[in-house]
Amino acid sequence: MESQGHDALACSEVFELLSDYLDGSLAPEDCERVRRHIHDCAPCVEFLESLRQSVSLCREYGSIERPAPLSPDVRERLMELYRRATHQE
Amino acid sequence: MDRQQEIDLARAVLGGDTAAFDQFVELYRTKIFQYSYLMCGQREDAEEVSQDTLLKVFENLNQLREPERMKAWVFRIAKNACLMKRRRSIFAPKYELSLEDLMPPGEWHDGERRLEIADWKNLPDAEYLAREMSGALRKAIAELPEIYRSVVLLRDLEEMTTEEAAEILDLSIDAVKTRLHRGRLAIRKKLDDYLRTAERV
Ligand SMILES: [Zn+2]
Numbered sequence: 458m459e460s461q462g463h464d465a466l467a468c469s470e471v472f473e474l475l476s477d478y479l480d481g482s483l484a485p486e487d488c489e490r491v492r493r494h495i496h497d498c499a500p501c502v503e504f505l506e507s508l509r510q511s512v513s514l515c516r517e518y519g520s521i522e523r524p525a526p527l528s529p530d531v532r533e534r535l536m537e538l539y540r541r542a543t544h545q546e
Numbered sequence: 547m548d549r550q551q552e553i554d555l556a557r558a559v560l561g562g563d564t565a566a567f568d569q570f571v572e573l574y575r576t577k578i579f580q581y582s583y584l585m586c587g588q589r590e591d592a593e594e595v596s597q598d599t600l601l602k603v604f605e606n607l608n609q610l611r612e613p614e615r616m617k618a619w620v621f622r623i624a625k626n627a628c629l630m631k632r633r634r635s636i637f638a639p640k641y642e643l644s645l646e647d648l649m650p651p652g653e654w655h656d657g658e659r660r661l662e663i664a665d666w667k668n669l670p671d672a673e674y675l676a677r678e679m680s681g682a683l684r685k686a687i688a689e690l691p692e693i694y695r696s697v698v699l700l701r702d703l704e705e706m707t708t709e710e711a712a713e714i715l716d717l718s719i720d721a722v723k724t725r726l727h728r729g730r731l732a733i734r735k736k737l738d739d740y741l742r743t744a745e746r747v
Contacts, residue, residue, distance in 0.1 A: 472649060476727035482708070500652065500661050507666035511734035515702040517676030518683050524579035524593055527571065531597055535571060536564075538604035543562035 466494045471501050475508055547573065549705075556616035560607070571600060578624045581699050584687055585628045595631055599624040618710040621700065625714055641691055648731035650738065664741035679740065686736035694729030701726050 466474075471494050477483045478491050495501050539545075547555070555573065558566035578599050583592035602623050610619055652661035669675055676683060687695060687703075700711040701722070712722045 469645075469649070473645060473727070476730055477723060480708075482723070503661055503663065503666075504650065507663055507738060508730060508734050510666045510669060510672070511737050512702055512730055513672040514676050514679065514683055514737065515687070515698065515730075515733065516705060517672045518680065518687075519580070519703045519705075521677065521680050522576075522580045522583055524575055524596055527575060532568075532571070535600055535604050536567065538601065539559075539564075539567055539607065542604055542607035543560075545562055545564070 466490050553613050556613035560613055574620055582628045586631050591631045595627045598627050618713055622714045643728040643732050664738050682740040686733045690729055694725050697722055697725040698729040
């Protein structure tokens with residue numbers, strides 16, 4: 458917005474920074490500029506919320522797929538290598 | 547299991563603690579299976595990749611000293627095993643995602659109007675929803691071009707750091723960040739389409 462002065466960000470610029478903003482990896486001054494823009498911009502708030510939710514869904518997805526049970530033979534082979542690597546044979 | 551527990555487990559395994567062995571094998575078997583299933587697209591390939599990776603991990607275990615580096619080290623081996631598999635399978639089309647295409651339609655400048663997106667504010671909690679939407683989520687991830695998919699899997703599903711993802715994938719920090727953002731936006735867009743269809747039904 459005009460009143461925010463020359464360093465105010467446009468929606469499209471904010472859009473580019475949203476992942477870094479969510480991850481807390483923006484430089485403090487950029488973070489502040491994004492925060493200021495979002496404060497006054499309903500569409501960006503709404504979009505940010507959708508992105509945040511979508512990222513949380515991906516984090517939760519992490520535990521859904523399971524492999525077939527480990528076969529005893531493979532476990533035996535792994536254990537053998539493990540003992541060798543840690544000098545326990 | 548959180549980050550610290552993963553490091554503690556890695557430390558126990560490196561220290562020769564056979565009681566930690568089974569827990570470690572189960573944890574990484576599942577993680578690598580999931581990563582490679584979404585990278586290769588075939589369940590059998592993913593089973594093989596997770597088995598081959600663990601064999602390599604234990605064969606070379608004495609090369610690793612720091613437990614903090616275990617996860618990235620294992621995933622680097624897994625990534626290479628996936629690449630070997632993928633040579634023999636169908637590649638997902640390579641194309642770049644543009645930010646413009648990932649911006650939703652609607653009015654961005656007028657605070658009064660809403661974007662044309664789903665209602666993301668009143669969703670059930672993420673754990674429940676991830677289960678409910680697992681098919682849509684899987685599809686959204688699997689359809690990402692590979693260069694974005696690998697970054698999203700490591701950063702968001704495995705919750706690794708930008709630096710770890712960069713090391714595993716041989717990318718710069720900036721490339722990881724750029725790809726992560728585009729990948730996330732593309733997934734968000736697909737889930738948005740899914741939610742809006744679900745709202746209409
Ligand atoms: Zn805005």
